[in-house]
Amino acid sequence: MLATTATILSLLLTYLRFINGKENLKREQVSKLLDQLLLNYNKHVRPGGGAAPLRISTDFAIRSMGPISESDMAYSMQIYLRQRWYDDRLMFQIDNFTEFTLSNKVLKSIWKPDTYFVNGKNSKAHNITVPNAFVRIRHDGRLYMSRRLTVRARCPLKLSRFPMDKADCPLIIASYAYTTDEIIYYWNPHAPNVDMPTGLTMATYEVGWVDTANTTYQTTHGPQSVLEVHIHLHRNLGFFILQTFLPCYLIVSLSWISFWINRDAAPARVLLGVTTILSTAQIGMTVREGLPRVPYATAIDVFLNVCLVYDMAALIQYAAVNYFTKVMPIEGGDEEEDELTGFPPPRKIIISEQEHERERETLILNNAHVVDLEHQGYKKIGCYQMLWRCLTGNSEFRLHRGNSVKPGIGNSVSDIDLMARIIFPSTFILFNVCYWTLYLHIPQS
Numbered sequence: 001m002l003a004t005t006a007t008i009l010s011l012l013l014t015y016l017r018f019i020n021g022k023e024n025l026k027r028e029q030v031s032k033l034l035d036q037l038l039l040n041y042n043k044h045v046r047p048g049g050g051a052a053p054l055r056i057s058t059d060f061a062i063r064s065m066g067p068i069s070e071s072d073m074a075y076s077m078q079i080y081l082r083q084r085w086y087d088d089r090l091m092f093q094i095d096n097f098t099e100f101t102l103s104n105k106v107l108k109s110i111w112k113p114d115t116y117f118v119n120g121k122n123s124k125a126h127n128i129t130v131p132n133a134f135v136r137i138r139h140d141g142r143l144y145m146s147r148r149l150t151v152r153a154r155c156p157l158k159l160s161r162f163p164m165d166k167a168d169c170p171l172i173i174a175s176y177a178y179t180t181d182e183i184i185y186y187w188n189p190h191a192p193n194v195d196m197p198t199g200l201t202m203a204t205y206e207v208g209w210v211d212t213a214n215t216t217y218q219t220t221h222g223p224q225s226v227l228e229v230h231i232h233l234h235r236n237l238g239f240f241i242l243q244t245f246l247p248c249y250l251i252v253s254l255s256w257i258s259f260w261i262n263r264d265a266a267p268a269r270v271l272l273g274v275t276t277i278l279s280t281a282q283i284g285m286t287v288r289e290g291l292p293r294v295p296y297a298t299a300i301d302v303f304l305n306v307c308l309v310y311d312m313a314a315l316i317q318y319a320a321v322n323y324f325t326k327v328m329p330i331e332g333g334d335e336e337e338d339e340l341t342g343f344p345p346p347r348k349i350i351i352s353e354q355e356h357e358r359e360r361e362t363l364i365l366n367n368a369h370v371v372d373l374e375h376q377g378y379k380k381i382g383c384y385q386m387l388w389r390c391l392t393g394n395s396e397f398r399l400h401r402g403n404s405v406k407p408g409i410g411n412s413v414s415d416i417d418l419m420a421r422i423i424f425p426s427t428f429i430l431f432n433v434c435y436w437t438l439y440l441h442i443p444q445s
Contacts, residue, residue: 033092033094034102034106037089037090037092038109038110041089041090041109041110042111043109043110043111044111045111046111046178046182046183047085047086047087047088047089047111047141048088053180053181053182053183053184054085054086054182054183054184055085055184055186056083056084056085056113056115056183056184056185056186057083057084057085057186057187057188057189058081058082058083058084058115058173058185058186058187058188058227059082059187059188059191059192059193059194059195060079060080060081060082060194060195061079061080061082061194061195061196061197062077062078062079062194062195062196062197062200063077063078063079063080063148063197064077064078064200065077065078065200065202065207065231066202066203066205067202067203067204068155068167068169068202068204068205068233070157070159070162070290070291070292071290071291071292073154073155073156073157073292074121074152074153074154074155075152075153075155075169076150076151076152076153077150077151078148078149078150078151079148079149079150079151080146080147080148080149081115081146081147081149082144082145082146082188083113083115083144083145083146084142084143084144084145084188085113085142085143086140086141086142086143087110087111087141087143088141089141090110090137090141090143091139091140091141092137092139093139094139097139098138098139099136099137099138099139100136100137101134101135101136102134102135102136102137103130103134104130104131104132104133104134104135106135107133107135107145110135110143112145113175113183114175114176114177114178115173115174115175115176115185116173116174116175116176117151117153117171117172117173118172118173118174118226119153119154119170119171119172120151120152120153120154121152121153121154122152123149123150123151123152123153124149124150125147125148125149126148126149126150132147132148133145133146133147133148134146151171153169153170153171155167155168155169155170159291159292159294159296159298160296160297160298160299161298161299161439162235162291162298162299162300163235163237163240163299163300164235164237164299164439164440165234165235165299166208166232166233166234166235167205167232167233167234167235168230168231168232168233169230169231169233170228170229170230170231171228171229171231172226172227172228172229173185173226173227173228173229174217174224174225174226174227175224175225178224179219179221179222179223179224180216180222180223180224180225181222183225184225185214185225185226185227186214186225186227187212187214187227193210193212193229194210194212194229196210202233203236204235204236204239205233205234205235205236206233206234206235206236207231207232207233208232208233208234209232210229210230210231210232211229211230211232212227212228212229212230213227213228213230214226214227214228215228240300244283244287244300244303244304245303247279247283248280248283248303248304248307251276251279251280251283251307251311252276252280252307252310252311252428254272254276255272255273255276255310255311255314255315256314256420256421256424256425257272258272258273258314258315258317258318259314259317259417259420259421259424260417260421263318263321263322263325263413263414263417266318266322269318270315270318273311273312273314273315273318274315276311276314277308277311277312277315280304280307280308280311281308283304284301284304284305284308287300287304288301299435299439302435303435306431306435310424310428313424314420314424317416317417317420320416321414321416321417324416325414325415325416
């Protein structure tokens with residue numbers, strides 16, 4: 001039994017030595033092969049020399065995307081840039097060995113495309129923990145190179161419909177020095193041009209679709225082969241509805257409360273109007289902080305300015321009520337304002353029960369409004385009792401107070417207020433129907 005176990009272990013060790021020796025032999029062969037291939041290799045000369053132009057197959061995968069900056073009109077994304085081309089100077093022949101992968105250090109010793117991003121801004125390669133790049137060499141001289149990059153590129157945004165706008169962010173790839181006579185880029189026919197993972201999301205945008213194109217640019221030193229990618233995005237409205245539109249709706253509705261406040265309460269109505277104007281203006285300044293100073297009005301500018309106009313109109317409406325339906329007392333008269341009726345304002349005289357009946361009749365004949373303190377209950381009901389009944393909402397007390405006051409004194413409602421209660425809400429609703437229809441359902445030119 002022991003002899004059989006020893007035999008098995010011996011065979012296993014012999015096999016491991018054989019495999020290890022074979023791997024060592026392959027590593028030695030690859031090392032010698034690279035030394036031989038790179039011995040007379042000139043990395044400054046493109047493959048093919050002066051023959052036909054070198055064709056470079058290109059595709060890339062988007063790993064993540066964002067953020068998009070409206071103020072800089074730029075966006076960023078992290079991609080894997082993949083390129084394939086043939087270099088006949090790197091052809092080799094090893095038995096049972098057709099392809100091997102090399103580290104990024106080999107890239108410093110071989111020719112590689114001088115690909116750059118035409119509309120790029122501050123793009124960078126990842127170097128942690130090591131440079132994120134590798135190259136594969138096949139026996140027929142085909143090379144495959146992949147790099148991990150963070151690309152920041154220009155994205156011209158049209159903000160006339162902000163925040164209901166859509167974005168078309170391009171990424172343009174070309175050779176920095178070579179023309180179409182030397183290098184031609186084309187999309188890889190055996191893989192997606194742009195590989196985008198499912199569920200790719202951003203905070204403020206949603207990714208729609210991606211268009212690709214293969215075109216040629218005319219430059220000062222000749223035509224250049226160019227690959228274009230257009231990423232279509234549309235903005236999420238949820239944040240702006242919660243932070244801008246809904247508060248503005250509430251503020252405008254709050255300004256309409258002044259139409260139900262007694263026109264004699266000037267401080268209350270004026271303070272309410274000024275507060276709503278300042279609140280709307282503050283929201284507008286907050287929204288504009290992250291936007292560039294474009295020379296045209298955005299959709300949110302239109303909305304905020306209309307809300308501001310409604311707030312100001314509510315304040316101006318009270319000025320009209322105060323001017324057209326109220327007049328100031330004559331000099332030396334009573335401090336309380338009287339309603340403008342078209343007739344000479346009557347004198348208000350307060351008398352008590354002990355005064356002579358004949359004087360009362362004389363005053364009435366002289367067009368004087370009489371307020372009988374005892375009839376209105378000021379002697380029968382104390383001040384604290386009146387306050388308590390007001391706070392508890394005593395309906396009988398309110399009815400008694402309404403019946404005890406003569407018509408046209410103190411509680412009359414202006415016709416301007418009555419019309420404003422209908423005109424302001426109806427026109428604002430009509431504006432919102434037109435606003436949302438225009439910016440959401442009519443296509444952007």
